[in-house]
Amino acid sequence: MATATRPVGWQRAYGRRLAVTDTLIVIAAVFGAQQLRFGQAADLHIPRISGGGFGLAYTFVSVLVVVAWLGSLKMLGTRSQQRVGGGWDEYRLVLDASLRMFGLFAIAAFLLQVDVARGYLLLALPVGLAALVASRWAWRQWLGRQRAHGRFLARAVVVGEHSKTLHVARELQRDRTAGIVVSAAITERDGSELLPGVPMIGSLDDVVAAVEHAQVDTVVYSGSDLISPAKLRQFGWDLQSRGIELVVAAALTDVAGPRLHARPVAGLSLLHVDSPEFTGARYITKRAFDIIVSGLALVLLSPLLLMLTLRVRADGGPALFRQQRVGLDGHTFTMFKFRSMVMGAEAQLADLLAASDGNGMLFKMRDDPRVTPIGRTLRRLSLDELPQLLNVIRGDMSLVGPRPPLMSEVSDYEAWAQRRLLVKPGITGLWQVSGRSDLSWEDSLRLDLYYVENWSLADDMVIIWRTVRAVVESRGAY
Structure with missing residues (x-):
């Protein structure tokens, strides 16, 4: 059976790799644009911009752009554990973070009446953005090869009502890009296997012991009327103390992330679903x-x-x-x-x-x-x-x-x-x-x-x- 690295461990290590690559790309794109746009004078004079009664060295502006760009990538969660490694959301967030940063930079330059050379920004943004997306794609190819050899995977037990658990297990097996391997299942029914290669272990009466014995990284809870809210809360605490991640699978499927909004109300986690738009x-x-x-x-x-x-x-x-x-x-x-x-x-x-x-x-x-x-x-x-x-x-x-x-x-x-x-x-x-x-x-x-x-x-x-x-x-x- 393939060995698995704990999700928090491998995802943090993978995130650090992305952070290093992002930093190198942003620095190269910004300072490369400065060099291509202005070159280097023979007297080593640094080109300056002026406006609003003060001047700034372009090198200082480039440092500000680099810090703001990397900060935007961090704040919008482009390297968060829930985003990286699969799906299109990672690319969308990289695009969103980059465009927002340059938009805010343009507004700030206008308000401060700083005359930033447009060619400088028009070189840095597309080149840096293309390189960021390409690097994320390259890292995913590397991650895919690692997963093919049984590394950087999360082994999961799916817990819940039999029909719901069967549906969740099938969907997880369909999409291998998430890096979640369903290794076992726990439902209210007796049986040897939920699906081929997915054995049934334990019962809903003693989930924690069964999960601990299975030596998994993640528990995917598909829902069950036999597990009360108080019992589920205690279940989450027990898993947390053992370093096991708990993932709750919503019954609603085939709805993209941007249409889902979690909202805490009276101690409940309500999931709001925006209606699809067909006009406008x-x-x-x-x-x-x-x-x-x-x-x-x-x-x-x-x-x-x-x-x-x-x-x-x-x-x-x-x-x-x-x-x-x-x-x-x-x-x-x-x-x-x-x-x-x-x-x-x-x-x-x-x-x-x-x-x-x-x-x-x-x-x-x-x-x-x-x-x-x-x-x-x-x-x-x-x-x-x-x-x-x-x-x-x-x-x-x-x-x-x-x-x-x-x-x-x-x-x-x-x-x-x-x-x-x-x-x-x-x-x-x-x-x-x-x-x-x-x-x-x-x-x-x-x-x-x-x-x-x-x-x-x-x-x-x-x-x-x-x-x-x-x-x-x-x-x-x-």
Whole structure:
């Protein structure tokens, strides 16, 4: 069995590594920007800024920027134990902390009438921010390799009502990035295993003894009516005295952190959940982002689009394949793709259904005989989807969103699945960066609904970046 380092120990050590890297990057970015912007005079004169009746050396300003930047990263919890090592929140906080610091710096310079050279700041911010994000990504790759060898992991026991415990254990096993390995479970039922490899130990009558005997780092409490609030409080105290971390799993799943707000009321920890927004300024911003990025992409990729158009037409037939899909609020639209199959491919579908490699709802074949030679290349690199940039410009689709469904799929939707139609479908989305055709229907739908409920522009940018990686690696593309 893999050995585990206590969460507090490894997370603090990992946080110190991040702190050292952050410090080196910020110093290099700020003082590098100063050197590139001003150089070094032959008489070693330090360039000075003036305004408001006083002057400051740029070196002193750079020191202030470095201290403020590092302080902002610290205050916003970019290296906190709950943030590092998994999820997108770490990157979002790094971006947020950096932009807030430079925004406050600009306001302070304006109020003090200090004429700071804009080129100096415009060099330091993007370079430093890009380097910070890249370093966090690199550290995560290192952490992933360590976890693959059984290090930097938290071994956990899941405690609570059987059905809730089963759900929590499955979700933790699904997402390995959290670094939590479910090693055992304690419920009100008797049995040998909760899941394969997750034995049932002890009972709810003597949880502390069972947990202590299991030699774990973390206890995940999934909830149970058999454990009273007073007993749970005592349970938390007992775990604290033994250096074991207690994590309480909320029954509400697939809700992103920014929508959750903990609030203590009358000794209770109430979890407030913001309602998802489907209109307003955020979606106006999303539409503007779609138009600008897709417009630039069409201009920059126009030579490639022309070349692909001529190559597809050389196989005989039109370059574009048009298909009716279901979009926002259930309205249908014509989706464009480069044609990747022979003419009359739809008529051959009935003979191939039995050989489908899809997820039950969608027809997919790894070696579909109807795909043309150029079509295989287009699909492997996802180049067949480039014409959908026109759909984005027209307003039928977004750059990021749920997968655009067929009308036959939507007709079989249950009522709750209709929520994926509350936003525009996307060229890419969580479904594409999480496995694409290799996903089950349930996982694909779950990811789409998670996106609908928790969309943000920062997450869209991360998904676009992950899409580039998925396309390069050709994961799940056929």
